[in-house]
Each structure stands twice: as structure tokens, then as C-alpha cells.
Amino acid sequence: xxFTINQDQQQLADALRRWLDKEYSFEQRRAIIHTGSGxxxxxxxxxxxxxxxxxxxxxxxxxxxxxxxxxxPVMQELGRALLVEPYFATIWGARLLALGGxxxxxxxxxxxxxxxxxxxxxxxxxxxxLHDIAxxxxxxxxxxxxxxxxxxxxxxxxAGSLIVSARSSGNQLDLDGVSLFLVPADAPGVMLRDCRTIxxxxxxxxxxxxxxxxxxxxxxxxxxxxxxxxxxxDYGAALLCAExxxxxxxxxxxxxxxxxxxQQFGAPIGKFxxxxxxxxxxxxxLEQARSMxxxxxxxxxxxxVAERRRAVSAAKVRVSQAATFVGQxxxxxxxxxxxxxxxxxAHYFKRLxxxxxxxxxxxxxxxxxxAQPGFLPVQGA
Amino acid sequence: xxxHYSTEDNAFRDTVRAFLETHLPPELQRKVRLHLRLARExxxxxxxxxxxxxxxxxxxxxxxxxxxxSAIQRHIWEDECxxxxxxxxxxxGVNMVAPVIMAFGSEQQKAHYLPRILHCDDWxxxxxxxxxxxxxxASLKTxxxxxGDHYIVNGQKTWxxxxxxxDMIFCLVRTDTxxxxxxxxxxxxxxxxxxxxxxxxxxxxxxxxxxxxxxxDNVRVPLANLVGQENRxxxxxxxxxxxxxxxxxAVGRSKRELAFLKQLAMQQHKRGEPLLRDPAxxxxxxxxxxxxxxxxxxxxxxxxxxxxxxxxQASMLKVRGSEIQQQLTELMVEAIGPQALPFDPAYLxxxxxxxxxxxxxxxxxxxxxxxxxxxxxKTSIYxxxxxxxxxxxxxxxxxx
Numbered sequence: 072x073x074f075t076i077n078q079d080q081q082q083l084a085d086a087l088r089r090w091l092d093k094e095y096s097f098e099q100r101r102a103i104i105h106t107g108s109g110x111x112x113x114x115x116x117x118x119x120x121x122x123x124x125x126x127x128x129x130x131x132x133x134x135x136x137x138x139x140x141x142x143x144p145v146m147q148e149l150g151r152a153l154l155v156e157p158y159f160a161t162i163w164g165a166r167l168l169a170l171g172g173x174x175x176x177x178x179x180x181x182x183x184x185x186x187x188x189x190x191x192x193x194x195x196x197x198x199x200x201l202h203d204i205a206x207x208x209x210x211x212x213x214x215x216x217x218x219x220x221x222x223x224x225x226x227x228x229x230a231g232s233l234i235v236s237a238r239s240s241g242n243q244l245d246l247d248g249v250s251l252f253l254v255p256a257d258a259p260g261v262m263l264r265d266c267r268t269i270x271x272x273x274x275x276x277x278x279x280x281x282x283x284x285x286x287x288x289x290x291x292x293x294x295x296x297x298x299x300x301x302x303x304x305d306y307g308a309a310l311l312c313a314e315x316x317x318x319x320x321x322x323x324x325x326x327x328x329x330x331x332x333x334q335q336f337g338a339p340i341g342k343f344x345x346x347x348x349x350x351x352x353x354x355x356x357l358e359q360a361r362s363m364x365x366x367x368x369x370x371x372x373x374x375x376v377a378e379r380r381r382a383v384s385a386a387k388v389r390v391s392q393a394a395t396f397v398g399q400x401x402x403x404x405x406x407x408x409x410x411x412x413x414x415x416x417a418h419y420f421k422r423l424x425x426x427x428x429x430x431x432x433x434x435x436x437x438x439x440x441x442a443q444p445g446f447l448p449v450q451g452a
Numbered sequence: 453x454x455x456h457y458s459t460e461d462n463a464f465r466d467t468v469r470a471f472l473e474t475h476l477p478p479e480l481q482r483k484v485r486l487h488l489r490l491a492r493e494x495x496x497x498x499x500x501x502x503x504x505x506x507x508x509x510x511x512x513x514x515x516x517x518x519x520x521x522s523a524i525q526r527h528i529w530e531d532e533c534x535x536x537x538x539x540x541x542x543x544x545g546v547n548m549v550a551p552v553i554m555a556f557g558s559e560q561q562k563a564h565y566l567p568r569i570l571h572c573d574d575w576x577x578x579x580x581x582x583x584x585x586x587x588x589x590a591s592l593k594t595x596x597x598x599x600g601d602h603y604i605v606n607g608q609k610t611w612x613x614x615x616x617x618x619d620m621i622f623c624l625v626r627t628d629t630x631x632x633x634x635x636x637x638x639x640x641x642x643x644x645x646x647x648x649x650x651x652x653x654x655x656x657x658x659x660x661x662x663x664x665x666x667x668x669d670n671v672r673v674p675l676a677n678l679v680g681q682e683n684r685x686x687x688x689x690x691x692x693x694x695x696x697x698x699x700x701x702a703v704g705r706s707k708r709e710l711a712f713l714k715q716l717a718m719q720q721h722k723r724g725e726p727l728l729r730d731p732a733x734x735x736x737x738x739x740x741x742x743x744x745x746x747x748x749x750x751x752x753x754x755x756x757x758x759x760x761x762x763x764x765q766a767s768m769l770k771v772r773g774s775e776i777q778q779q780l781t782e783l784m785v786e787a788i789g790p791q792a793l794p795f796d797p798a799y800l801x802x803x804x805x806x807x808x809x810x811x812x813x814x815x816x817x818x819x820x821x822x823x824x825x826x827x828x829x830k831t832s833i834y835x836x837x838x839x840x841x842x843x844x845x846x847x848x849x850x851x852x
Contacts, residue, residue: 072461072524073454074753140453327850341852344843350850351842355768362749363742369455385742438731441738447728448714 119184132178139371150317157226164188171290189230191221208237227275228265309371360393391427499572534704556680579623639685658823701773764848767841774831
């Protein structure tokens with residue numbers, strides 16, 4: 072049993088941190104958020120040069136076969152820097168493509184940085200249930216025709232291709248009959264409405280009207296997309312857990328610094344026990360979240376599906392709770408300054424709060440955890 | 453990062469499990485699993501069985517009778533003992549006074565006491581808290597004054613766990629009143645049979661006799677019973693605090709209790725369905741299970757940093773461990789509902805069938821649980837209250 076990161080992982084994390092400190096300061100990030108596209112080509116080039124787009128991709132696509140555990144320190148650094156580039160969306164999408172087993176050309180383009188992906192999986196009525204799909208895929212000749220609307224597609228308008236879930240058979244809530252497609256963002260009938268998110272990222276509403284696709288667009292087997300979606304969901308949730316831990320690390324440090332410098336009643340406010348114990352509670356939350364982010368990273372690649380689901384859902388519950396607690400308390404400890412746009416504290420709070428809602432909130436994952444084998448005792452045991 | 457136990461560790465677990473299957477007396481296991489009260493001979497019996505195997509003090513250096521196990525193996529041992537439902541090896545001798553004697557005691561003290569601790573020939577208790585010195589332990593007032601080759605000890609200790617069974621007590625006593633309060637404290641070993649030592653029970657809210665007051669009235673203690681140097685006792689006490697404290701999280705025990713809670717909630721029904729299938733109750737159990745998973749990962753993370761020692765991180769483990777233990781007992785009581793009310797101490801002592809429940813198996817499970825819940829409010833108070841632990845976190849880790 073070993074909880075340390077290895078030398079390669081450490082070197083990459085160090086290089087990434089140096090790059091972020093230099094090229095992705097809080098003020099630089101703020102400027103990027105307010106540009107038209109909401110992302111920076113220069114920053115993307117930097118991430119590609121560091122090897123981050125290749126890291127988790129399969130070797131046959133020019134990647135480094137990095138595991139979820141390899142991604143843990145990377146995502147922590149990106150969380151610390153509050154990165155708003157379409158990195159997570161692209162890597163998450165690449166995971167789905169890789170699970171599908173085809174699309175080597177596109178995976179190579181992701182690895183070399185020339186293609187960005189986004190996952191168009193959610194719908195307005197679906198909340199956190201990604202199998203609740205009203206978008207339809209109707210077989211037509213060799214291919215399919217897609218119709219429907221996908222909502223809150225992270226970095227959808229910044230992507231070259233979208234991964235779209237659609238129903239090829241069955242009822243709206245069935246696990247069976249879900250199909251996944253790789254759709255070029257500029258395909259006829261695809262309409263994107265881009266929007267800022269409250270945490271500085273971008274999300275799009277994607278409307279699909281009579282989008283005609285060839286058979287090569289299909290990811291995996293027709294009607295059997297749920298298994299891939301479920302696996303990619305766990306992978307994505309594990310990455311978000313790691314990102315949240317990085318953001319919490321930075322937010323705790325910023326809050327600690329504030330408590331040591333802000334003076335009231337003739338003393339640094341960190342001398343007051345009511346605030347000290349709140350910090351201790353935040354520290355405990357963070358350490359429990361860190362442990363669970365490690366568990367999620369260690370199990371996200373597991374071929375034991377029940378074990379994978381159980382570990383990742385437990386982690387997403389615990390990390391989401393910690394993210395909410397640490398975020399809210401950090402703002403409170405910053406006083407009035409905590410609710411301004413000026414300090415990083417509020418920006419960490421917003422990102423942490425949105426991570427808690429992304430890819431299933433705590434309640435969703437608690438229910439999923441309960442539904443896994445291993446929660447109910449074996450009768451007669 | 454590799455979250456798997458190694459092949460050697462898994463083989464070690466098998467060895468431990470096989471030992472427990474053959475050596476744990478079923479009547480002791482039953483008492484532990486059903487939350488009945490343990491008698492002195494129950495603790496001693498199990499300690500001697502483990503000592504005969506050579507495993508009574510896994511934390512000790514091999515030359516004193518330790519096992520040479522890694523931190524992860526020690527965790528596995530604790531985990532398996534808890535899973536099986538063994539009586540605890542009480543910490544006062546093996547984990548508390550022994551490390552201090554090893555580090556600061558004389559050769560005679562090591563030669564005399566350590567083997568006796570290892571084999572449970574002496575029952576030790578801890579003389580730290582006083583009526584006026586709880587969280588502010590250093591303000592203790594029990595005095596030891598030199599008189600020839602003896603100290604004369606006067607004062608009172610309190611909350612002394614199982615002192616009614618004890619042969620020996622290790623005490624913090626004041627030997628210098630003229631200096632800063634931390635600098636006038638010494639660490640003394642006192643024979644409980646010495647004239648002038650009186651033990652008076654404190655009955656707790658579950659009507660159990662678990663703790664005591666210990667009075668010292670002109671008790672003559674040989675100078676040879678001083679550990680280390682006079683007036684250095686506070687340093688030794690602090691050394692003890694940072695020593696091998698991952699066990700403080702009680703993860704293994706809580707895992708067994710979680711399994712018990714789930715069995716209980718499958719037996720209990722709400723409107724004809726097992727309570728554990730009730731979404732609201734299941735959510736509470738699942739939340740607690742996730743907290744326990746997080747704590748176990750944290751304990752393993754701390755344990756795997758072998759050599760560094762848990763240090764102030766032990767405070768975090770204590771806070772979370774105690775809170776989880778309390779929440780488990782709270783959910784057990786919630787699970788049994790009104791069955792929590794009947795109270796029968798004779799049943800808890802193992803002397804009689806339950807007067808209300810008779811031989812109803814479900815009620816048998818339920819009978820001790822309210823007492824257990826009330827008793828376990830102690831876990832966030834003892835061993836440094838959780839508020840004191842948060843002070844340690846803010847000062848030692850966060851530097852506030």
C-alpha cells in the first residue's frame with residue numbers, strides 16, 4: 072500500500088505548477104474569462120506542450136497511457152490554479168472515445184492538441200441521471216439522424232467535436248437503447264448557444280435538428296452506450312474530486328494567510344478560538360476529501376464495475392460535502408472581503424460549489440452508493 | 453500510488469484470521485459482539501492468550517517483545533481483532549506506560565515492568581486527570597514530596613478507568629510548586645496496594661462502574677519508582693501523546709459496528725419492510741459508511757508514512773473516530789426505536805436473561821444499545837476532548 076506519488080508524477084506536477092504560476096495568474100485568468108471565447112489559445116498550447124493532452128490517452132493514439140492515479144496530481148494543480156480552459160471536457164470526452172474502441176484518428180488529434188472535445192450528455196429534464204435521454208437517434212440507411220437538445224455542455228462551443236448521447240430504442244429512462252455519437256461541431260443541423268458559467272468556465276446548449284451521421288460516428292455498440300457512459304462518468308467524477316482537492320488546498324492556504332494578517336480587536340483574527348476551530352473543521356474536511364479523491368483515482372480504472380462505482384460515488388459524496396463546507400466557511404472567515412469579486416476566495420468558492428453539482432451531486436451519488444451490491448448485508452451472513 | 457495490500461500483507465491477514473478463529477473463546481466474542489459488559493478476567497484471559505502467541509505488544513521494539521510488524525501489518529492486526537470481536541488489549545500498560553518506561557525509565561524499571569506488562573501480570577491504570585485539572589492537565593495539584601528514599605504523595609486523581617482492578621498506577625505528580633506549572637511535574641509509578649491509596653467508584657450514566665476516583669493520603673512511594681528525571685514528567689506525558697495513535701480512530705471496531713447496525717436495520721421493520729430499505733434511514737447509514745471509508749483511507753495514509761509518526765494528525769483521527777463511533781450508536785438506538793427503553797443491568801453483566809425481552813433474539817440485540825449510546829458520549833470527551841484536539845490542530849498544524 073502506497074499513497075505517495077511517484078517521481079514522474081511529481082516532476083510533471085512541479086512543471087505544471089511552475090507554468091501555471093508564471094502563465095496563468097489570477098489576473099491572467101480573469102482576463103481570459105472575459106474574452107469572447109472564454110478560453111486562451113496560448114494557454115492551450117502550453118498545456119499541450121507540457122504533455123497534458125497526451126498523458127491519459129492510449130499509447131496507440133500517441134498518448135502516454137496515464138491512469139486516473141497519474142491524473143490526480145495534474146487535476147489538483149489545475150484546481151489550485153482555477154483553470155478555465157477546456158481541458159477536463161476534452162479529457163473526459165477522450166475517455167469515452169477510448170472506451171468505444173474506435174476513432175483512433177480523433178484520439179491522435181486530441182493527444183497532439185489539435186482537437187478539443189465536449190460531452191453533450193445532459194438534458195434539461197434529466198438532472199443528474201444521464202440515462203434520462205429524450206434526444207433520438209433514428210437509423211437511416213447506413214447511419215443515423217439525431218434530433219434533440221443537450222444542456223449545460225461544458226465547453227461545448229469551444230470543441231471541435233461533440234460526444235452526444237441519444238436514444239436509439241426503448242423508453243426515455245431505459246439503460247438499454249442508449250447510443251453515443253461523435254458529432255463534428257460544424258455538422259449541419261448542430262446549433263450551439265455559448266454561455267459563461269458562474270465559476271468562470273463555459274457551457275453551451277446544443278440543439279440537434281435532423282443531424283445526419285454516417286455509421287462511423289457511432290461510439291461503441293448501438294444501444295449499448297450506457298455501460299461506457301457509466302464508466303466515463305466515474306472517470307470524470309474522479310478527476311473532478313482531484314480538482315476539488317487542489318482548489319480546497321489553495322483556498323485553505325489563502326484563508327489561513329488572511330487569518331494571520333487581518334487585525335481586529337488588536338490581534339490577528341486567527342487568535343480567536345471560534346475561528347480557529349472553524350479552520351480545524353475545514354482542515355479535517357479537506358483531509359477526508361483528499362483520502363477519498365485518492366480512493367476514487369485508485370479505483371476509477373478498475374475492471375470490477377461494482378467496486379469502481381462504490382468507490383467513486385463514495386468519493387463524490389464526501390468531496391462534494393467538503394467542497395461545500397470549505398467553500399462556505401472560507402468565505403465567512405474572509406468576512407466582507409469573502410463576498411467580493413476581488414479576492415480569489417470567492418472564485419474558489421464558486422468553482423468548488425459547481426464541482427459539487429457536476430457529474431452527480433452528493434445526494435445523487437449517495438443513492439447510487441446505496442444501490443450498489445455491498446451496501447445491503449448479505450442475508451444469513 | 454497503489455491502494456492494494458501487498459501479497460505479503462494479505463498472507464499476514466490470513467495468518468491473523470486463522471489465529472483468531474482458533475484462539476478467540478466464543479463466550480468472549482459473544483460478549484463483545486452483543487455489547488455486554490466485560491469482567492476483569494475477560495480482559496486478562498484474552499491478553500494472556502495473545503501474549504502466549506507473542507503478539508500482545510505489536511508497537512514495541514522486538515528486543516522488548518514486539519512483533520517487528522510494519523505499520524500496515526499492525527493496522528491489519530487491529531482490523532482483524534475488531535472484526536472478530538476480541539476484547540481490547542487495554543492501552544494503559546502496553547501503549548501508555550510501557551513506551552515511557554522504554555524511552556526514559558531505568559534499566560531496573562525496564563527489566564521489572566516490561567515483561568509483566570507484556571504478559572498482563574500487572575493491571576495498570578492512568579493517574580492523570582484531577583478534579584481541577586481536566587483539559588488544563590498541567591494545573592494538577594497532587595504532590596510528591598521527598599522524604600529520605602521515598603516520596604510522600606498526597607492528592608486525588610479522577611476518571612481513572614478500571615482502577616478497581618488495577619495493581620499499578622502511573623501518575624503525574626507535582627514535585628516543584630515554584631516553577632512554571634509544566635516544569636514542576638514528575639512521572640511516578642505507584643503500587644495500588646500501598647497504604648493510603650483509596651479507590652472510590654464513579655457510576656456513569658449507564659450505571660456501569662468503569663471509572664473511579666483515586667485518593668492518595670500520605671502514600672510512601674520509593675524514589676526508585678520515579679521515571680526519568682524529576683520535574684520532566686510533562687515532557688514524558690507529551691511524548692506519550694504522539695506515540696502510536698492511529699489506533700485512536702478505532703476504524704476496525706467501527707467497521708464491525710457498522711455491519712452490526714446494518715444487520716440490526718435489516719431485522720427491524722418499518723411498515724413491513726426492513727428499515728435499511730427505508731430511503732431516509734439508508735441515507736443516514738450510507739453517509740456514515742462513507743465517513744468511515746474516508747477515515748480508514750486517512751488512517752492508512754498516516755500509517756503508511758512509517759517512521760514519521762502520526763504526530764498532530766492523530767488529533768484529526770481522534771475527532772473523526774470518536775464522532776463516527778458516536779453516530780453509530782446513535783443510529784443503533786434510532787433503529788430499535790422504543791425497544792431502546794427497557795434497561796436491565798443484570799443482563800448487561802451477563803448474569804441473567806433480559807427481564808423484558810426474555811430470549812427474543814431481536815430484543816437481545818437491542819437490549820444493550822441505549823446504554824451503549826449513552827456510554828459513548830465519553831469518546832469525544834476523554835483522551836483530550838475534541839475541542840482540545842482542534843486546539844492542537846490549529847496550533848501544531850495550521851500554526852495559528
